[in-house]
Amino acid sequence: MSADKKEVKVVVAHQDCATLRVGDVFLKIDADQTRTDVEVEAMALAPLPTPEVLWRKPPVLAIAAVRGTPLARLGEPSTASPTAWAAAGAALRKLHDAPLPPWPGPTVEKVAADLEHECDWLVSNDVLPAELVAHARSVGEVALRPWTPVFIHGDLQVAHVFMENDEVTGVIDWSEAAQGDALFDLAILTHGHQEHLGDVLAGYGADVETDVVRGWWSLRSLLAIRWLLQHGFDPFDPGCEVDVLKTAYASSISR
Template sequence: MDEVEVVVAHSERATLRVGDVFLKVDADQARLDAEVEAMSRAPVPTPEILWRRPPVLAIAAVPGTTLGRLGGPATGSPKAWAAAGAAIRKLHDAPLPPRPGQAGRSVDALVSDLDDECEWLMRNGVLPADLVTRNRQVAQAALRPWTPAFTHGDLQIAHVFVDGDEVTGIIDWSEAGQGDALYDLATFTLGHEEHLDDVVAGYGADVDLDVIHAWWSLRSLLIVRWLTEHGFDPFAPGCEVDVLRSR
C-alpha cells in the first residue's frame, strides 16, 4: 500500500494523499457542498470526484505539475502562464454560482477585517507600524465596487496544474463562489510578480494593475495572523511578509 501523505492539516480541515487519491476531511458540511457544486459548474479542468461520504471527499489526482508555490521558485514558460490566465478568464466569464465565495466579501466587511488585522499586527509588534500603514494605504484601491464573477476564491499558484503549455487541472474549490475577479488574479500571482504580464496577456481583458497590487497587500495583511495561528510561516522567504515589504 502507498504511504499516507499529509498534504495540509489544521483545525478547520485536512487533506491526505494515498497514491493518486486525495482525501479531503472537512467538518463544515456546507463548505464541502460548495466545493462539489463549484467543481460541477466550473468550465475548466477540475479533479474527478471518486466518492463522497461526509465529512470526507475523495478526488483523483490531476495530471501535470504546478507552476510553483508561494515562497518557492516558479516554473513554466510564458505560454504556460498565459494559458493559466486564459483559463481564469474562462472561469470568470461563466454563469454565476448561487452563493458568494471567499472573494465576494462586501467592502464593509473587508474594511472591518482589515482594520482589525492591522491593529493586531501593530499592537502585538508582529510587523513594524510603518510597514502596516503603507500596505494599508496600498490596499485601499481594492476596496471599491466590483462586478460579481465566478471566482475560485483561493487560486494559489499551487492549485493550478499544467502540462507543457496547457492547463490540466485546478484544485481546491472550497472557497469558490461569486466574487471579485481581480482577487483571483492577485492570489494566483502573489509572490510571483514577474509573471503578472504573462497572466494578464492570457486573460485577455483590461486589468487594473493598481487593484492587483492592492489585493496583494490586502490579502497578505489579512492572513498573517491566521497563518501564524495554524502552523504556517508567513515570514518565510518569498511569502506574505516579503510581499508586504516589496510594496
C-alpha cells in the same frame, strides 16, 4: 513496502481541515461541510478541468489526482514558461466569463472590516512595524471599491493550478469559490510571483487595473498573516506574505 501497498501522505493538516493522499486519491477531511458543499458544487459548475469526485462520506471527500505539476510554489522561483502563465490567465478568464454561482461572496464592507481588525492585531501584537502595516493598508484600500461580481475561484494560489506541456490540466481546492472580484483571483494567482503578472494578463486578454491587483496583493498578505501563524505556517518565509509587503514598501521608498 510492497508494490501494491500505498503510502499515506499528509498534504496539509491544521485545526480546520486536513488533506491526505493515498496513491492517486486525495481524502479531504473537513468538519465544516458547508465548505465541502461549495467545493463539490463549484467543481461541477466551473468550465475548467477539475478533480473527479470519487465519493463523499461526511466529513470525508475523496477526489482523484489531476495530471501535471503545480504552476509554481509560493516562496520558490517559478520554472514555468511565460506560455504556461498565459495559459493560466486564459483559464481564469474562462471562469470569470461563466455564469455566476448561486451563492454570494464577501462584500466590500466585510473585507474592509476584516482589514481594520487584522491591521490592529498586527500592530498591537508587534508582529509587523506600524509603518509597514500603514503603507500596506493604504496600498490595499485601492481594491476596496465596487466591483461587478464574477465566478471566482477564491483561493487560486499557484499551487492549485496544475500544468502539463504549458496547458492547464486541473484546478483544485474550490471551497472558497463564490461571486467576487475578478481582480482578486488575478492577484492571488500572481501573489509572490508578481513578475509574472504581465504573462497572466496576456492570456487573460482584458484591460485590468494593475493598481487594484497590487492592492489585493497587500490585502491578501495583511488578511492572511494571523491565520497562517495560528495554523502552523510561516508568512515570514522568503517570498511569502511578509516579503510581499516589504518589497512593496521598499519600492515605494526608493521612488
